[in-house]
Amino acid sequence: MTMELERAALQHTAELVDPLLALGDTEGLPDLLKALGWDGAILGITDPTIFASTIQGLANVLQGLSDLLDQESITLPDLANVLVPLAVEVTQIVHVVSSLPHSNEVPADALRMFSEDLMNLLVEYYIVSHFPRLTLILELLGIFKTIEVPEVKSTDGRMLRQQSTCRKIDLEAVLPTLRDPLAYLRKEFLLDANGVRRLADAVADLLGPQLADGLIEAGMMASYGLPLDPQLSLTPDEAEAAKHLLVVEGVFQIDPNIRSILSSFARSDRAPSDYWRLRHLCRGNRTPSGTS
Numbered sequence: 142m143t144m145e146l147e148r149a150a151l152q153h154t155a156e157l158v159d160p161l162l163a164l165g166d167t168e169g170l171p172d173l174l175k176a177l178g179w180d181g182a183i184l185g186i187t188d189p190t191i192f193a194s195t196i197q198g199l200a201n202v203l204q205g206l207s208d209l210l211d212q213e214s215i216t217l218p219d220l221a222n223v224l225v226p227l228a229v230e231v232t233q234i235v236h237v238v239s240s241l242p243h244s245n246e247v248p249a250d251a252l253r254m255f256s257e258d259l260m261n262l263l264v265e266y267y268i269v270s271h272f273p274r275l276t277l278i279l280e281l282l283g284i285f286k287t288i289e290v291p292e293v294k295s296t297d298g299r300m301l302r303q304q305s306t307c308r309k310i311d312l313e314a315v316l317p318t319l320r321d322p323l324a325y326l327r328k329e330f331l332l333d334a335n336g337v338r339r340l341a342d343a344v345a346d347l348l349g350p351q352l353a354d355g356l357i358e359a360g361m362m363a364s365y366g367l368p369l370d371p372q373l374s375l376t377p378d379e380a381e382a383a384k385h386l387l388v389v390e391g392v393f394q395i396d397p398n399i400r401s402i403l404s405s406f407a408r409s410d411r412a413p414s415d416y417w418r419l420r421h422l423c424r425g426n427r428t429p430s431g432t433s
Contacts, residue, residue: 170186195230282318
């Protein structure tokens with residue numbers, strides 16, 4: 142079991158830092174700059190050969206890590222012989238990026254910000270691409286937060302970094318979550334800034350949009366708040382309730398043993414099939430509707 146965990150940890154470490162190799166690639170560098178929202182031409186990062194030696198060092202370490210994964214057994218010295226050089230190479234890449242020469246029009250801390258954005262992109266891309274379910278949970282808990290990334294301009298007014306958003310791990314939220322999860326959830330979601338208990342609709346408005354966004358990223362159709370058809374005749378209570386509905390639609394393969402359970406909720410005259418498209422309106426004690 143320990144051996145399997147060590148192998149998994151090594152594999153995930155390699156996948157985390159592998160995107161850094163794009164710095165030394167003719168096609169990969171422009172794509173990386175675009176993903177980060179930085180203008181490489183103004184920043185002075187257009188030629189991947191400036192990273193050639195450091196990227197080659199990283200590639201060599203990653204190859205050694207790959208060779209280690211092919212071994213039948215992995216010892217602690219083996220781990221040290223790979224992980225220590227890997228940390229050194231990543232640190233060296235950050236140092237090279239931060240110390241690149243730049244024009245007078247580029248702010249003095251621009252390359253430092255670029256390095257920070259690069260490291261954050263590695264973590265964000267890794268978590269989102271490898272652990273979509275965990276991403277949704279961390280976002281709902283307020284641990285993996287979406288933050289605004291302000292634009293950065295050169296002194297002559299040219300756009301260096303586009304305004305955007307990114308997700309970062311909020312370390313201040315991690316410790317309370319681990320120390321007392323129930324107290325953290327109560328403080329974050331059930332109580333407002335004044336310590337007053339939120340109403341159910343207020344809690345729904347807090348979590349609904351994030352949950353809908355997470356479900357969309359997971360490949361489902363989702364929205365929070367049901368658009369009202371002007372032709373519908375709704376009571377004030379019904380119109381208010383529609384504002385707090387989480388609408389989810391997706392296609393699922395279901396076990397034959399639970400088809401009869403789902404069909405009891407379905408508003409359809411057709412017999413359930415192996416694949417169901419479920420549309421779930423989540424609010425209060427409403428029941429799901431589905432079509433086969």
